[in-house]
Amino acid sequence: MKYHIEPNTVQETLVIPLMTRKVCSEKYPDLFNDEEAARICGSLDYDFSSREKLMNSTAGLFGALEVAQRQFDLLYEVKDYLKKHPKAAVVNLGCGLDDTFRKADNGLCLGYNVDFPDVIQIRKDILPDKERELSLGYDLNDYTWMDRINASEGAVFIASGVFYYLKTFRVKELLKAMSERFPGGVIAFDACNSFGAGMMRHTWLKEAGITDVKAYFSLDDENDLNFWSERFSSVTSKSYMRGYRDIYPRLGLIYKIMVQFCDRFVNMKIIRIEFRKDRLF
Ligand SMILES: C[S@@+](CC[C@H](N)C(=O)[O-])C[C@H]1O[C@@H](n2cnc3c(N)ncnc32)[C@H](O)[C@@H]1O
Incomplete structure (x- = not known):
C-alpha cells in the first residue's frame, strides 16, 4: 500500500x-546515514522525478x-537538552x-509529533507510534495541542x-x-532573512500556495526575538552548516562559496530560545 501526498499543499x-x-x-554517506528516509520515500504515492532531477543539479544538491544538515543540528539540540532532562518531552512541531524523536530516544524521554490531522493519519501508518511516542493531529495555531504534552520533566521543541x-x-x-505554558523549555528552529524567504517564494512557498511572502515568517535580525516575550530567558543562534558540525572543510569550492553566501546574505540560522524557568503564577 502506498500513501498519497496531495500536490500543491503545505503538507506536500x-x-x-x-x-x-x-x-x-x-x-555523502560519511555525513548522513538515514535508511529510514529511503524506506519512507518508497512507501509514498508521489511523483519524485522532478525533485530528484533538481537535487541532481549543483544548486539543488546544495539545498x-x-x-539534511538542519535535521542533524536540531537532533543535536534535542540530545543536548536530554542530557540534563532525560525524561523530558521531545516535541516535533510540523x-x-x-x-527525530526516535533518533534521540534515550529510553526515558517522551516523544510527541504534531502536524495537520491528514499528515498524522499517514504518519501513523508509515511510522506507527512506538513506546512513549504520541503523534497528534492538530493545526499548530490551535493551541489545544499543548494540553496533550506531559512536560513535567521538561520539554524540548523543534x-x-x-x-x-x-x-x-x-x-x-x-x-x-509556549513560553508561558512550558517554563524551562527550549525550542530550536531554522530561520532565514526576508531575502531568503523571497528566494523561497519562487519554489517551495509558491508550491504550497503562499504568494504573500512578506506576511510570512522570516527573520532579518534575531535580536528582535528578545522583544517578543519577557518569558524568553535566552535567544541564541548558530550557522546551519558550520554551527554544530563544521562541514565546510569537507565541501568543494563552489559549495564553500555557497555556504559563505548563505551565512552572510541569507542569514540561514538555527535559532534556540530558552523559556524562563519561573512559573507565571
Ligand atoms: C517542510 S515540511 C517539514 C517536515 C519536517 N519538519 C521535516 O523536517 O521533515 C513542513 C511541515 O510543516 C507542517 N505544517 C505547516 N504548517 C502547519 C500548521 N499550521 N500546523 C501543523 N503543521 C503544519 C506541514 O504539514 C509539513 O509537514
Missing part, C-alpha cells in the same frame, strides 16, 4: 526534507545538503515524516522547515504561548 512540503535525507545519505508556512504574527503568538 514534508516530501522535501525526507528526500534530502535520502539523497544526502546516498551522496538538499542544507536541509513533524511531517521526520523521526520546528524544522515549518515556520515559513506560518504568518509572522502567528509564530510570535505561538512562541509566546
